[in-house]
Amino acid sequence: MFSSLPLDSFVCQTPHCPDFQQSGRQNITLRRFYGSDKRRLLRCRTCGTTFSETKGTPYWGSKLPPERIDSVVDHLTHGNCFSSTASLTRCHRTTVARIMRQAGVHLQQFHSQHARDLKVTSMQADERHSFVGEKAEQAWDFTVVDPKSKFVIEGQVGARTAELTKVLLIGARKRLATPNNLVLFTDGYLPYQSLFPELFGTSWQPPRQGKRGRFPQKAYRIPRSLAHVRVIKEYSGKRVVGVRTEIAAGTQKRVNQELQSLGYTTPNTSAVERQNATARRMNPHLTRKSLAFARLPFHRVTLAHLVQGVYNWCRTQRGLRQSLIEPIGRKKYLQQTPAMAIGLTSQCWTIRDLLSLPCGAPCRS
Ligand SMILES: [Zn+2]
Numbered sequence: 001m002f003s004s005l006p007l008d009s010f011v012c013q014t015p016h017c018p019d020f021q022q023s024g025r026q027n028i029t030l031r032r033f034y035g036s037d038k039r040r041l042l043r044c045r046t047c048g049t050t051f052s053e054t055k056g057t058p059y060w061g062s063k064l065p066p067e068r069i070d071s072v073v074d075h076l077t078h079g080n081c082f083s084s085t086a087s088l089t090r091c092h093r094t095t096v097a098r099i100m101r102q103a104g105v106h107l108q109q110f111h112s113q114h115a116r117d118l119k120v121t122s123m124q125a126d127e128r129h130s131f132v133g134e135k136a137e138q139a140w141d142f143t144v145v146d147p148k149s150k151f152v153i154e155g156q157v158g159a160r161t162a163e164l165t166k167v168l169l170i171g172a173r174k175r176l177a178t179p180n181n182l183v184l185f186t187d188g189y190l191p192y193q194s195l196f197p198e199l200f201g202t203s204w205q206p207p208r209q210g211k212r213g214r215f216p217q218k219a220y221r222i223p224r225s226l227a228h229v230r231v232i233k234e235y236s237g238k239r240v241v242g243v244r245t246e247i248a249a250g251t252q253k254r255v256n257q258e259l260q261s262l263g264y265t266t267p268n269t270s271a272v273e274r275q276n277a278t279a280r281r282m283n284p285h286l287t288r289k290s291l292a293f294a295r296l297p298f299h300r301v302t303l304a305h306l307v308q309g310v311y312n313w314c315r316t317q318r319g320l321r322q323s324l325i326e327p328i329g330r331k332k333y334l335q336q337t338p339a340m341a342i343g344l345t346s347q348c349w350t351i352r353d354l355l356s357l358p359c360g361a362p363c364r365s
Pocket residue numbers: 012013014017018019020044045046047048049
């Protein structure tokens with residue numbers, strides 16, 4: 001079998017069909033298997049077209065065996081650069097780059113479709129430095145992480161500006177089930193402080209003084225369920241000499257309540273900083289002091305999305321494991337991926353599962 005996905009995981013891929021990319025319509029049937037790796041030829045009952053199960057995935061139209069595509073993605077997300085991945089998987093370097101682009105775009109769409117209604121009460125945001133082509137062309141990775149499940153809620157790549165911070169926070173906000181019950185932990189980067197009330201608070205119009213003239217600018221109220229904490233590092237040269245925390249919005253009571261539920265004694269951004277190290281290990285473009293930096297901005301962005309998808313759905317973390325009530329043989333723990341810990345799925349996905357689920361298809365629980 002090519003993939004272990006059940007039939008109701010697939011959706012019609014014909015644009016003029018009324019059920020185009022619509023899930024839960026029971027319109028997909030199996031015609032037959034084809035090819036040496038037993039791919040399924042599917043049929044849509046609504047429009048009558050037949051299509052391959054790989055349509056709309058990175059495997060579609062590729063002449064390479066699917067195992068080779070999986071292996072390329074696996075090597076790339078273990079921190080191998082394009083040329084070493086090429087020699088390990090016996091492909092050409094440009095083939096590696098093509099697979100990376102297709103898989104990266106696929107996982108970007110996959111994330112925007114499936115990472116929704118996240119039950120999160122705190123987020124940590126940070127930026128890590130990198131560049132494209134030369135040191136002057138900076139491309140920062142902005143990341144928002146849930147400290148409980150370590151799930152990367154939103155990632156953006158670009159120049160370190162207030163505009164990109166806004167895109168990041170808007171993107172993270174729309175993925176949350178309850179965006180008005182949240183504590184945000186960030187570093188000392190100022191745009192977070194100015195954007196937090198605007199994006200998460202509720203706006204109101206202050207009354208005008210007297211009867212004439214313009215109304216004053218809109219103001220923002222922070223509900224008691226919201227707070228923003230800045231963790232500011234003080235540097236002497238490149239060395240951190242002190243850390244001070246400051247509540248930029250919200251109350252001390254709300255922050256203390258969240259710290260207690262997280263098991264922290266002081267506010268910190270440790271989860272996102274640990275994720276920075278993991279991302280640097282997984283993404284060859286982010287390795288320090290190496291020649292594997294990105295040459296093209298598009299490659300830089302797509303590989304970042306590919307790494308984020310594989311990190312969230314395919315890689316288990318020791319810190320997330322849970323003790324089994326009854327041990328199965330010698331197995332005492334259930335190993336979990338961030339996507340399992342946040343409740344989006346109940347199993348660790350393989351790269352084949354992740355890449356063979358077409359866009360528009362429902363998430364496998
Ligand atoms: Zn159809």
